[in-house]
Amino acid sequence: MDDNAASTTVEDSAGSDDGTFNDASGDPNTNAHDTTGRIDGALTFDGTDDYITFSDNPGYESDTEGAIIAWIKIDSTGSYQTIYGYGDSAGTNDFLAFQTTTTEQLTINIRISGSNNRIDTVQTLNTGTWYHVAVVSDGNAGTDLYIDGQNASTTIFGGSEGKWFDDVASVAELATIGALRRNSIASYLDGSIDNVMIFDRELSQDEIQTLFNFGNLSYDEAGNLTQDQRGYEYEYDYENRIVKIIKGGTDIAEFAYDALGRRVEKKDLIDPNNTRRYYHNYNLPRFVICGGNGRS
DSSP: OOOOOOEEEETTTTTOEEEEETTTTTSSGGGGGGEOOOSSSEEEEEEESSEEEEOOSSSOOTOSSSSEEEEEEOOSSSSEEEEEEEEEESSSSSSSEEEOTTEEEEEEEEEEEEEEEEEEEEEEOTTOOOOEEEEESSSOOOEEETTTTOOOOOOOSSSSSSSGGGEEEEEEEEEEEEEEESEEEOOOOOEEEEEEEEEEOOOOOHHHHHHHHHOEEEEEESOEEEEEETSSSEOTTTTTOOEEEEEEEEEEEEEEOOSSSSSEEEEEEEEGGEEEEOOTTTTTSSSSOOOOSSOO
């Protein structure tokens, strides 16, 4: 959510369903709510009257399965706070609500004909911390909640799993971010939201993990990449030369250099046969690479 302009428009980067930022007591332009996010910019919400609205027909109201994904950071506790909602104003109070609870769990509640189909995580979320959150429905009998790429343990509070947009589309009429439309706008989020994504199909855990990793690119003060979207970590020496690659706490590779700063070895710590040694010779057009067995 990189919107930062003297405009209330929140652009849909993957389609044409742009949103409108609402702030009844302040400045609704997105440049008044811009902040640093997990993927470039994010938008802040004050927990009182800030929210984003989309068209009455967002294009996925007939979806029987899918996923909702976002980066969130909540700044207060004690109330239901909406990440993404799809609700109505006709008095039926039916809705789809992807939220945090009064006790800071992640929850999905799809209310149909007055009956809740609600699932909460066991894990709680801390204030002031960015989390990658996701809900995935297979449209049949399975609903999963994810926190930071991991399938979270959950508790069912009524109803059944597998519900989705099509189950409330006959009465729901307004998609929102940062609040939920019921009889009135309610359940405002106090915090920041970044990179909201809606999918029209079930996503696998590997796909969720990949999306989580993409928001975890990290750099050091010299601008060197220290963690990439695949979860690999990189260490550098005082001259900003890469010296080690790590994955999941395991050293994958180490690099060595000669006195002139030229790389002379990439040592594979998982399979030594893949180790590469570099022999520099000014009489050759370029250096020669030899494998772990010494053959070039």
